Amino acid sequence: MSDMQKTITHLEMTHPDQLNPKYSTEENFKIQVPAIQDHRLNRFFYQWVGKDYRWTDRLSWPEEKWQAFAEQPGMQLLIASLKDTPIGFAELKKEGTEFEISIFGLADRYIGLGLGGHFLTLVIQAAWDLGASRVFLNTCDWDHPHALKNYLARGFQVYREVVV
Secondary structure (H helix, E strand, C coil): CCCCCCEEEEEEECCHHHCCCCCCCCCCEEEECCCCCCHHHHHHHHHHHHCCCCCCCCCCCCHHHHHHHHCCCCEEEEEEEECCEEEEEEEEEEECCEEEEEEEEECHHHCCCCCHHHHHHHHHHHHHHCCCCEEEEEEECCCCCCHHHHHHHHCCEEEEEEEC
């Protein structure tokens, strides 16, 4: 496979019983949804968390496109924090009765602390709590080497793979 080629893996969960939760014993870890959705937060986290994984699709977006995307109805930013310090984020996007985890990640220095599975569990639970009929996402082999393993361990099932 060439350096520019990648495999995109599409995953889904179709029932809350499929969730295999993982929880951390870290008492100072939490997620929060900002009271005000501000696209600048989405852009900041996208650049910070994605810098090591070739997250470039949105880097050229003008301010108006960021705002339209991040502040659209049904979009929710979830911020992971440790000791009240932001360490990662997820975007949960409602599409009818389905929810896409359009972005998920922790900043590099917070990977390996046992928080990724806990964070993903909370994001998935948030989707089910909002009435999801299906929760889905995609990852690629440019993402963190443990990303796919984490998704599968939480109960996601692969429904398509595409090489681009």
